[in-house]
Amino acid sequence: MARDAVPRDWKTGMIEIGPRIFAYVQATGETGISNSGLIVGHEAAIAVDALMVPSMTRRLVAAIKRTTRKPIGRLINTHHHLDHTGGNRLFRGATVIATEKCRETLAPGFPPVPLLQRFMPGFAREFPLLRVVLPTLTFPDRLVIHDGDREIQLWHPGATAHTPGDATVFLPKERVLFAGDLAFHYVTPLAFQGHVGNWIKAADRLLTYAADVIVPGHGPIGTKKDLKLMRDYLAFVRREARKRFEAGIPAEAAAREIKLGVYASWREAERILPNVARCYQEFRNETDKPMDLGWMIDGMERLRAGAAGHACL
Ligand SMILES: [Zn+2]
Ligand SMILES: [Zn+2]
Numbered sequence: 001m002a003r004d005a006v007p008r009d010w011k012t013g014m015i016e017i018g019p020r021i022f023a024y025v026q027a028t029g030e031t032g033i034s035n036s037g038l039i040v041g042h043e044a045a046i047a048v049d050a051l052m053v054p055s056m057t058r059r060l061v062a063a064i065k066r067t068t069r070k071p072i073g074r075l076i077n078t079h080h081h082l083d084h085t086g087g088n089r090l091f092r093g094a095t096v097i098a099t100e101k102c103r104e105t106l107a108p109g110f111p112p113v114p115l116l117q118r119f120m121p122g123f124a125r126e127f128p129l130l131r132v133v134l135p136t137l138t139f140p141d142r143l144v145i146h147d148g149d150r151e152i153q154l155w156h157p158g159a160t161a162h163t164p165g166d167a168t169v170f171l172p173k174e175r176v177l178f179a180g181d182l183a184f185h186y187v188t189p190l191a192f193q194g195h196v197g198n199w200i201k202a203a204d205r206l207l208t209y210a211a212d213v214i215v216p217g218h219g220p221i222g223t224k225k226d227l228k229l230m231r232d233y234l235a236f237v238r239r240e241a242r243k244r245f246e247a248g249i250p251a252e253a254a255a256r257e258i259k260l261g262v263y264a265s266w267r268e269a270e271r272i273l274p275n276v277a278r279c280y281q282e283f284r285n286e287t288d289k290p291m292d293l294g295w296m297i298d299g300m301e302r303l304r305a306g307a308a309g310h311a312c313l
Helices: 054-067 100-106 111-117 120-127 196-204 226-246 251-257 261-265 269-283 293-312
Strands: 013-018 021-026 035-038 045-048 072-076 097-098 137-139 142-147 149-157 167-173 177-183 213-218
Touching: 013 054, 013 213, 021 054, 035 054, 054 120, 097 100, 100 137, 111 120, 111 293, 120 213, 177 196, 196 226, 196 251, 196 269, 213 226, 226 251, 226 269, 251 269, 251 293, 261 269, 269 293
Parallel strands: 045 072, 072 097, 097 137, 177 213
Antiparallel strands: 013 021, 021 035, 035 045, 142 149, 149 167, 167 177
16 A cells, blocks of 8 residues: 555444554544544543544444443543544543643633534534533643553643644553544644644654554554654645745635645645644744634635636646
8 A cells, every 4th residue: 555545444433452442433534523442441441532422422432332341430531622522421420531721721612503513514413412521630741540550641742732732642561542633644634723833743752652553533543654644744734834924925825725745635635724824823923813713614615616626627
Protein backbone atom coordinates (compact mmCIF):
# COMPACT_ATOMS: atom_id res chain seq x y z
CA MET A 1 0.00 0.00 0.00
CA ALA A 2 1.32 3.46 -0.86
CA ARG A 3 2.35 5.45 2.21
CA ASP A 4 -0.49 7.91 1.73
CA ALA A 5 -3.25 5.53 0.54
CA VAL A 6 -6.52 5.86 2.43
CA PRO A 7 -7.52 2.48 3.95
CA ARG A 8 -10.79 1.24 2.48
CA ASP A 9 -11.83 -1.59 4.74
CA TRP A 10 -12.33 -0.15 8.22
CA LYS A 11 -15.69 -0.36 9.87
CA THR A 12 -17.49 0.49 13.11
CA GLY A 13 -16.85 -1.87 16.01
CA MET A 14 -14.86 -2.97 19.04
CA ILE A 15 -11.34 -4.16 18.24
CA GLU A 16 -8.89 -5.78 20.67
CA ILE A 17 -5.58 -3.91 20.46
CA GLY A 18 -3.75 -5.20 23.55
CA PRO A 19 -4.28 -7.37 26.65
CA ARG A 20 -7.79 -6.36 27.82
CA ILE A 21 -7.43 -3.13 25.83
CA PHE A 22 -9.89 -2.26 23.08
CA ALA A 23 -10.63 0.49 20.60
CA TYR A 24 -14.19 1.25 19.54
CA VAL A 25 -13.78 2.72 16.09
CA GLN A 26 -16.53 4.49 14.18
CA ALA A 27 -16.47 4.57 10.40
CA THR A 28 -15.92 6.76 8.66
CA GLY A 29 -14.55 9.40 11.01
CA GLU A 30 -16.10 12.58 9.69
CA THR A 31 -17.50 15.46 11.79
CA GLY A 32 -19.17 14.06 14.90
CA ILE A 33 -18.07 10.47 14.26
CA SER A 34 -15.23 9.77 16.66
CA ASN A 35 -13.53 6.81 18.33
CA SER A 36 -13.57 5.55 21.89
CA GLY A 37 -11.47 3.17 23.97
CA LEU A 38 -11.85 0.57 26.69
CA ILE A 39 -9.27 -0.57 29.24
CA VAL A 40 -10.47 -3.48 31.36
CA GLY A 41 -8.97 -3.57 34.85
CA HIS A 42 -9.22 -5.98 37.77
CA GLU A 43 -12.21 -4.41 39.50
CA ALA A 44 -13.64 -2.11 36.86
CA ALA A 45 -13.15 -0.81 33.36
CA ILE A 46 -12.06 2.60 32.08
CA ALA A 47 -13.66 4.11 28.99
CA VAL A 48 -11.89 6.71 26.87
CA ASP A 49 -14.36 9.23 25.40
CA ALA A 50 -18.14 9.06 25.34
CA LEU A 51 -19.00 9.82 21.67
CA MET A 52 -21.73 12.29 20.75
CA VAL A 53 -25.48 11.66 20.46
CA PRO A 54 -27.43 9.14 22.61
CA SER A 55 -28.01 6.55 19.84
CA MET A 56 -24.27 6.43 19.20
CA THR A 57 -23.26 6.20 22.86
CA ARG A 58 -25.89 3.52 23.50
CA ARG A 59 -24.30 1.38 20.78
CA LEU A 60 -20.90 1.97 22.38
CA VAL A 61 -22.15 1.05 25.87
CA ALA A 62 -23.77 -2.11 24.45
CA ALA A 63 -20.49 -3.04 22.77
CA ILE A 64 -18.65 -2.48 26.09
CA LYS A 65 -21.15 -4.73 27.89
CA ARG A 66 -20.58 -7.47 25.32
CA THR A 67 -16.82 -7.13 25.89
CA THR A 68 -16.68 -7.09 29.72
CA ARG A 69 -18.93 -7.66 32.72
CA LYS A 70 -16.91 -5.22 34.81
CA PRO A 71 -18.60 -1.92 35.61
CA ILE A 72 -17.26 1.24 33.97
CA GLY A 73 -15.69 2.96 36.96
CA ARG A 74 -14.01 5.79 35.12
CA LEU A 75 -14.49 7.71 31.91
CA ILE A 76 -11.69 9.82 30.46
CA ASN A 77 -12.59 12.76 28.20
CA THR A 78 -9.67 13.49 25.86
CA HIS A 79 -11.03 17.03 25.26
CA HIS A 80 -14.22 19.09 25.51
CA HIS A 81 -15.60 18.60 21.99
CA LEU A 82 -19.16 17.39 21.76
CA ASP A 83 -18.25 14.23 19.84
CA HIS A 84 -16.14 13.11 22.83
CA THR A 85 -18.23 14.39 25.77
CA GLY A 86 -21.82 14.43 24.46
CA GLY A 87 -22.39 10.90 25.78
CA ASN A 88 -20.98 11.51 29.29
CA ARG A 89 -24.40 11.30 30.90
CA LEU A 90 -24.85 7.71 29.71
CA PHE A 91 -21.88 6.65 31.89
CA ARG A 92 -23.80 7.06 35.13
CA GLY A 93 -21.75 6.37 38.24
CA ALA A 94 -18.39 6.72 36.47
CA THR A 95 -15.82 9.26 37.62
CA VAL A 96 -15.26 11.54 34.63
CA ILE A 97 -11.58 12.50 34.30
CA ALA A 98 -10.20 15.31 32.12
CA THR A 99 -7.71 18.17 32.12
CA GLU A 100 -8.62 21.32 34.05
CA LYS A 101 -8.76 23.20 30.74
CA CYS A 102 -11.13 20.63 29.27
CA ARG A 103 -13.58 21.11 32.14
CA GLU A 104 -13.21 24.89 31.92
CA THR A 105 -13.88 24.90 28.15
CA LEU A 106 -16.85 22.53 28.45
CA ALA A 107 -18.45 24.42 31.35
CA PRO A 108 -20.23 27.13 29.25
CA GLY A 109 -22.08 24.31 27.43
CA PHE A 110 -22.31 22.90 23.92
CA PRO A 111 -22.74 25.18 20.88
CA PRO A 112 -26.37 26.22 20.19
CA VAL A 113 -28.58 23.43 18.81
CA PRO A 114 -29.50 25.22 15.51
CA LEU A 115 -25.81 25.68 14.72
CA LEU A 116 -25.08 22.00 15.45
CA GLN A 117 -28.04 21.01 13.27
CA ARG A 118 -26.62 23.01 10.38
CA PHE A 119 -23.12 21.66 10.88
CA MET A 120 -24.13 17.99 11.30
CA PRO A 121 -27.62 17.64 9.77
CA GLY A 122 -27.47 13.84 10.01
CA PHE A 123 -27.83 14.04 13.81
CA ALA A 124 -30.24 17.02 13.94
CA ARG A 125 -33.01 15.11 15.74
CA GLU A 126 -30.80 14.11 18.65
CA PHE A 127 -29.04 17.39 19.43
CA PRO A 128 -31.90 18.74 21.60
CA LEU A 129 -31.41 15.68 23.85
CA LEU A 130 -27.85 16.60 24.79
CA ARG A 131 -26.98 17.64 28.35
CA VAL A 132 -23.54 18.67 29.52
CA VAL A 133 -21.99 16.48 32.22
CA LEU A 134 -18.74 18.00 33.45
CA PRO A 135 -15.66 16.02 34.45
CA THR A 136 -15.47 15.49 38.22
CA LEU A 137 -11.75 14.76 38.51
CA THR A 138 -9.34 17.13 36.78
CA PHE A 139 -5.56 17.45 36.45
CA PRO A 140 -3.27 20.19 35.12
CA ASP A 141 -0.65 18.42 32.98
CA ARG A 142 -0.19 14.83 34.06
CA LEU A 143 -2.02 12.09 35.88
CA VAL A 144 -1.08 8.45 36.34
CA ILE A 145 -3.71 5.83 37.08
CA HIS A 146 -2.32 2.68 38.70
CA ASP A 147 -4.66 -0.25 38.24
CA GLY A 148 -3.06 -3.41 39.63
CA ASP A 149 0.22 -3.67 37.77
CA ARG A 150 -1.08 -1.58 34.91
CA GLU A 151 -0.01 2.02 34.47
CA ILE A 152 -2.12 4.49 32.53
CA GLN A 153 -0.45 7.84 31.84
CA LEU A 154 -2.54 10.91 31.00
CA TRP A 155 -0.73 13.83 29.42
CA HIS A 156 -1.74 17.37 28.41
CA PRO A 157 0.60 19.21 25.98
CA GLY A 158 0.66 22.28 28.27
CA ALA A 159 -0.83 24.64 25.69
CA THR A 160 -3.69 24.72 23.19
CA ALA A 161 -3.05 22.19 20.40
CA HIS A 162 -6.28 20.71 18.92
CA THR A 163 -8.20 22.41 21.76
CA PRO A 164 -7.15 24.12 25.02
CA GLY A 165 -7.67 20.96 27.11
CA ASP A 166 -6.35 18.00 25.10
CA ALA A 167 -5.21 14.84 26.88
CA THR A 168 -3.70 11.60 25.65
CA VAL A 169 -3.89 8.21 27.35
CA PHE A 170 -0.76 6.06 27.14
CA LEU A 171 -0.13 2.53 28.40
CA PRO A 172 3.67 2.25 28.35
CA LYS A 173 3.94 -1.48 29.06
CA GLU A 174 1.35 -2.39 26.47
CA ARG A 175 2.67 0.28 24.03
CA VAL A 176 -0.80 1.59 23.26
CA LEU A 177 -1.64 5.29 22.81
CA PHE A 178 -5.15 6.75 22.77
CA ALA A 179 -4.36 10.11 21.21
CA GLY A 180 -7.82 11.70 21.16
CA ASP A 181 -8.08 14.38 18.49
CA LEU A 182 -4.35 15.09 18.62
CA ALA A 183 -4.41 12.32 15.99
CA PHE A 184 -6.65 12.12 12.93
CA HIS A 185 -5.88 9.22 10.56
CA TYR A 186 -6.90 9.75 6.92
CA VAL A 187 -9.53 12.27 8.01
CA THR A 188 -8.51 15.93 7.67
CA PRO A 189 -7.66 17.33 11.12
CA LEU A 190 -9.73 20.32 12.23
CA ALA A 191 -8.07 23.17 14.12
CA PHE A 192 -10.98 25.64 14.46
CA GLN A 193 -10.33 25.92 18.22
CA GLY A 194 -6.69 24.94 18.04
CA HIS A 195 -3.20 26.27 17.57
CA VAL A 196 -1.58 24.59 14.58
CA GLY A 197 2.01 25.38 15.61
CA ASN A 198 1.51 23.84 19.07
CA TRP A 199 -0.39 20.91 17.59
CA ILE A 200 2.64 20.07 15.41
CA LYS A 201 4.84 20.21 18.53
CA ALA A 202 2.43 17.95 20.45
CA ALA A 203 2.41 15.46 17.55
CA ASP A 204 6.23 15.52 17.49
CA ARG A 205 6.22 14.71 21.19
CA LEU A 206 3.79 11.81 20.72
CA LEU A 207 5.98 10.48 17.91
CA THR A 208 8.74 9.93 20.52
CA TYR A 209 6.47 7.65 22.59
CA ALA A 210 7.23 3.91 22.58
CA ALA A 211 3.79 3.15 21.10
CA ASP A 212 3.05 0.40 18.58
CA VAL A 213 -0.68 1.08 18.33
CA ILE A 214 -2.23 4.53 18.07
CA VAL A 215 -5.97 5.04 18.38
CA PRO A 216 -6.80 8.40 16.80
CA GLY A 217 -9.83 10.53 17.68
CA HIS A 218 -11.06 10.04 14.11
CA GLY A 219 -10.11 7.42 11.53
CA PRO A 220 -8.79 3.87 11.65
CA ILE A 221 -6.38 2.50 14.27
CA GLY A 222 -2.82 2.98 13.13
CA THR A 223 0.79 3.48 14.05
CA LYS A 224 3.27 6.34 14.23
CA LYS A 225 3.43 6.26 10.42
CA ASP A 226 -0.19 7.44 10.29
CA LEU A 227 0.27 10.08 13.00
CA LYS A 228 3.36 11.34 11.15
CA LEU A 229 1.25 11.84 7.99
CA MET A 230 -1.18 14.02 9.94
CA ARG A 231 1.67 15.96 11.48
CA ASP A 232 3.08 16.53 8.00
CA TYR A 233 -0.32 17.77 6.79
CA LEU A 234 -0.41 20.36 9.57
CA ALA A 235 3.17 21.47 8.84
CA PHE A 236 2.35 21.71 5.11
CA VAL A 237 -0.78 23.81 5.73
CA ARG A 238 1.06 26.10 8.14
CA ARG A 239 3.93 26.60 5.69
CA GLU A 240 1.60 27.33 2.75
CA ALA A 241 -0.57 29.60 4.92
CA ARG A 242 2.50 31.56 6.07
CA LYS A 243 3.55 32.34 2.47
CA ARG A 244 0.11 33.64 1.61
CA PHE A 245 -0.29 35.51 4.90
CA GLU A 246 2.94 37.36 4.18
CA ALA A 247 1.75 38.11 0.63
CA GLY A 248 -1.42 39.70 2.06
CA ILE A 249 -3.79 37.08 0.57
CA PRO A 250 -7.02 36.70 2.61
CA ALA A 251 -7.51 33.36 4.40
CA GLU A 252 -10.35 32.06 2.22
CA ALA A 253 -8.51 32.84 -1.02
CA ALA A 254 -5.41 31.18 0.43
CA ALA A 255 -7.40 28.06 1.37
CA ARG A 256 -8.79 27.90 -2.15
CA GLU A 257 -5.34 28.28 -3.69
CA ILE A 258 -3.44 25.64 -1.71
CA LYS A 259 -3.08 22.41 -3.69
CA LEU A 260 -3.65 19.59 -1.21
CA GLY A 261 -2.01 16.86 -3.29
CA VAL A 262 -2.16 13.51 -1.45
CA TYR A 263 -4.22 15.06 1.35
CA ALA A 264 -7.08 15.87 -1.05
CA SER A 265 -8.24 12.23 -0.70
CA TRP A 266 -8.76 12.57 3.07
CA ARG A 267 -12.31 13.08 4.27
CA GLU A 268 -13.45 16.68 4.91
CA ALA A 269 -10.65 18.23 2.83
CA GLU A 270 -12.51 21.57 3.01
CA ARG A 271 -11.27 21.88 6.61
CA ILE A 272 -8.31 23.54 4.92
CA LEU A 273 -10.32 26.76 5.39
CA PRO A 274 -10.57 26.83 9.21
CA ASN A 275 -7.05 25.41 9.40
CA VAL A 276 -5.62 28.24 7.30
CA ALA A 277 -7.77 30.82 9.13
CA ARG A 278 -6.46 29.52 12.46
CA CYS A 279 -2.85 29.75 11.19
CA TYR A 280 -3.56 33.39 10.23
CA GLN A 281 -4.86 34.02 13.78
CA GLU A 282 -1.72 32.37 15.14
CA PHE A 283 0.52 34.61 12.99
CA ARG A 284 -1.39 37.63 14.31
CA ASN A 285 -1.24 36.35 17.90
CA GLU A 286 -5.03 36.19 18.03
CA THR A 287 -5.74 32.55 18.81
CA ASP A 288 -7.70 33.62 21.88
CA LYS A 289 -10.39 35.03 19.54
CA PRO A 290 -13.01 32.33 18.88
CA MET A 291 -13.68 31.51 15.25
CA ASP A 292 -17.13 32.40 13.93
CA LEU A 293 -18.68 28.95 13.40
CA GLY A 294 -21.32 30.26 10.98
CA TRP A 295 -18.57 31.74 8.79
CA MET A 296 -16.62 28.50 8.98
CA ILE A 297 -19.58 26.32 7.94
CA ASP A 298 -20.55 28.64 5.06
CA GLY A 299 -16.94 28.93 3.89
CA MET A 300 -16.45 25.16 3.89
CA GLU A 301 -19.66 24.78 1.86
CA ARG A 302 -18.36 27.30 -0.68
CA LEU A 303 -15.09 25.41 -0.87
CA ARG A 304 -16.85 22.09 -1.33
CA ALA A 305 -19.04 23.56 -4.08
CA GLY A 306 -15.90 24.94 -5.78
CA ALA A 307 -14.15 21.57 -5.59
CA ALA A 308 -17.21 19.82 -7.08
CA GLY A 309 -17.20 22.40 -9.89
CA HIS A 310 -13.56 21.62 -10.67
CA ALA A 311 -14.29 17.91 -10.74
CA CYS A 312 -16.92 18.48 -13.44
CA LEU A 313 -14.51 20.29 -15.78
ZN1 LIG B 1 -13.46 14.63 17.58
ZN1 LIG C 1 -12.06 17.47 18.67
